[in-house]
Amino acid sequence: MLRYVVKRLVSYKILNQEITSPVMQAEKEDEDEPPPEEYVALSDFTGSDSDQLSFASGDKLLVHAKPSLAWWWAELQGVRGYVPASHLCQDGTEEEDPWQDEEYFGSYGTLKLHLEMLSDKSRTEAYRQVILSNSASLRSKVVMDLGCGTGIISLFCAQLAQPSAVYAVEASSIAEYTRHLVKQNGCEEVVTVLQGRAEEIELPEQVDILVSEWMGSCLLFEFMVESVLLARDRWLREGGVIWPSSAALTLVPCQANSYYTEKITFWEQLYGLDFTPLHTKASDCTSQPDFNTDRVTPKQRPLAQQEFFTKPMFNHLIEPSDCLAAPCDVICLDMYTLQVKELEEMKGQFHFCVEKSGVFHGFTAWFSVRFDSLETRGTAVELNTGPNSEPTHWKQTLFMLDMPVSVHAGDSISGSIFLHRNPKWRRHMTITLNWNVNSGTEEPDNSQAETKSFPMWR
Numbered sequence: 001m002l003r004y005v006v007k008r009l010v011s012y013k014i015l016n017q018e019i020t021s022p023v024m025q026a027e028k029e030d031e032d033e034p035p036p037e038e039y040v041a042l043s044d045f046t047g048s049d050s051d052q053l054s055f056a057s058g059d060k061l062l063v064h065a066k067p068s069l070a071w072w073w074a075e076l077q078g079v080r081g082y083v084p085a086s087h088l089c090q091d092g093t094e095e096e097d098p099w100q101d102e103e104y105f106g107s108y109g110t111l112k113l114h115l116e117m118l119s120d121k122s123r124t125e126a127y128r129q130v131i132l133s134n135s136a137s138l139r140s141k142v143v144m145d146l147g148c149g150t151g152i153i154s155l156f157c158a159q160l161a162q163p164s165a166v167y168a169v170e171a172s173s174i175a176e177y178t179r180h181l182v183k184q185n186g187c188e189e190v191v192t193v194l195q196g197r198a199e200e201i202e203l204p205e206q207v208d209i210l211v212s213e214w215m216g217s218c219l220l221f222e223f224m225v226e227s228v229l230l231a232r233d234r235w236l237r238e239g240g241v242i243w244p245s246s247a248a249l250t251l252v253p254c255q256a257n258s259y260y261t262e263k264i265t266f267w268e269q270l271y272g273l274d275f276t277p278l279h280t281k282a283s284d285c286t287s288q289p290d291f292n293t294d295r296v297t298p299k300q301r302p303l304a305q306q307e308f309f310t311k312p313m314f315n316h317l318i319e320p321s322d323c324l325a326a327p328c329d330v331i332c333l334d335m336y337t338l339q340v341k342e343l344e345e346m347k348g349q350f351h352f353c354v355e356k357s358g359v360f361h362g363f364t365a366w367f368s369v370r371f372d373s374l375e376t377r378g379t380a381v382e383l384n385t386g387p388n389s390e391p392t393h394w395k396q397t398l399f400m401l402d403m404p405v406s407v408h409a410g411d412s413i414s415g416s417i418f419l420h421r422n423p424k425w426r427r428h429m430t431i432t433l434n435w436n437v438n439s440g441t442e443e444p445d446n447s448q449a450e451t452k453s454f455p456m457w458r
């Protein structure tokens, strides 16, 4: 579901935002300070630096300056500090829709995204294979296809199996065309297209199978999974089946030589001139805190790293040879038991044994989903979006470290990953990686724990 991401990037222009130092701004405020705006905290926040302000859900804060989209300069009970904008909303004023449904469903109302998804053979064939290999068990069953788009999964059901009914639910305006497609393919007796949000539509009966293609970049981005869980609790009969049945997010430490060269080494020699201050921490540069990351640190990050390595990179296709260790599943979801509230914060651990010497540039993430078989002794179908499978339109997601680290076979990289759903923008999240590189030699280990947060996208 990269399609929606790209649109967001363009519209937010996050990476190109103009940042004013709030220190400068705060000084200026004394002279001609505009009146502060009152905001209410949506959730608790504990500052991780001395210049950050901690607050509790429901606190009323005065916002004095908005130096970036992510971090504001605010006051609580006379104390001032930086606060994450995503944790605040304005009381009493009409807020933007936290689900951004107009834009989200607007983009699924066009053919562009459906063309991209239907062109993805690995993805679409995986769903086809699930229906085909379970066709006997699907006979006379009732199916709900949540977010049917052009109706491809519903049509597979009608074409390859004999369900008694398929309810194809779609909130975007593409649903009007889906009805024509169902008729055109002679499936109107079985497939009923219902236009509306899955959370709001009414079905005439409970369903035996709930199928959906809901996965986003890094599995959860877009959080369509929430709609699937709510539909499961409302419409799936007891003992019913959910496809995909489970999902996993996988991580690997990797090299990313060409991306690093393109964005960092590039500045070293330009037309016989030295542009290295753009990627090197220079002591004589004006100190400007980094407002783009999830934490404001007093550490100054070079401009190139700030601009290119703050957000993760979608559209990355990692070569298996660039994986420095065996990949590790860091988050595993059981779609039968997962609860909506668990989506707010998810944590996983990793421990990688470096298998070959190289440069550790970052981590690459991807996901896989599994569809349990309904047939006795049937085999599960897996859709894997990793580097050892056919590329999909999701590709993989690259998280660049600010500074590459040389690693050797026998070293280990261990740590944790933390997915924090944006309390305000419900389709977004921040991924925080904490890691430690330990040398495999007998020498004393001086390695330091590192941490970096990557907003996706707000």
Ligand SMILES: C[S@@+](CC[C@H](N)C(=O)[O-])C[C@H]1O[C@@H](n2cnc3c(N)ncnc32)[C@H](O)[C@@H]1O
Pocket: 001, 104, 105, 108, 117, 118, 146, 147, 148, 149, 150, 151, 152, 153, 169, 170, 171, 172, 196, 197, 198, 199, 212, 213, 214, 215, 224, 227
């Ligand atoms: C990733 S697309 C999959 C489309 C189709 N199932 C396919 O495989 O080609 C997800 C679809 O779900 C729809 N959708 C997302 N959330 C929904 C919700 N809560 N209710 C109804 N439709 C939803 C979107 O508009 C979009 O068309």
